[in-house]
Amino acid sequence: MSALKLLSVNVGMPREVDWHGRFVRTSIFKSPVLGSVRVGTLNLEGDNQSDLTVHGGVHKAVYAYPSEHYRLWRQELPDVDLSWGAFGENFTTEGLLEKAVHIGDHLRIGTAEFVVTQPRMPCFKLGIRFGRPEIVKRFLQSGRSGFYLAVLKEGRVTADDSVEWLTSDEHSVTVADIMNLYNASETNQDVLRRASELDALPPFWRDYFRKRLSDRDS
Helix, strand or coil, rough: CCCCEEEEEEECCCEEEEEECCEEEEEECEECCCCCCECCCECCCCCCCCCCCCCCCCHHHEEEEEEEHHHHHHHCCCCCCCCCCCCCEEEEEEECCCCEEECCCEEECCEEEEEEEECCCHHHHHHHHCCCCCCCHHHHHCCCCCCCEEEECCCCCEEEEEEEEEECCCCCHHHHHHHHHHCCCCCCHEEEEEECCCCCCCCHHHHHHHHHHHHCCC
16 A cells, blocks of 8 residues: 555635636635645635535535546546646545545544545536536546545644544445445445445435335335
């Protein structure tokens, strides 16, 4: 396993953008910041979510995206400037891939502590960020989702901080497993059941998987 590291801390405040003749409020435009950044329960210092009905909240306080995916996206989108934070992530990480990170895993970065809660499901604002609506479907199908973190302990983080894996959730359901369950019409019953029992997974996800189980059993 490669070193676990926080490569970049990225923040952005809400802005109004013109999208196909209407103004849309979005915070997807993030830029790297230097120095120590305070991590609060709901977001980072200098960062605010725009639409709290679908973004933010305790389960989506911080969005992390693996730096390893940038190489592939740069091959697929050679005409796009892809600097850290391009996908709207707060943390650009190294060594934390969706197939290895479990829902419920506890991480320490700097003096703050986090729990992994769910993959990122892209909305139309990702299309705004790249100026191409089709990127939303491509992002979803790629499996390169990144993941959200809830804040267990407030603190401070700095780019180049190491990431410490404190505990791994006993259910052993990875971020990639959740995406596979969502994308597949036929699913592994055991993984589906374990996913439905994950305390760290937000209630709407657990309800969704329980309904899937109920539908299969009926």
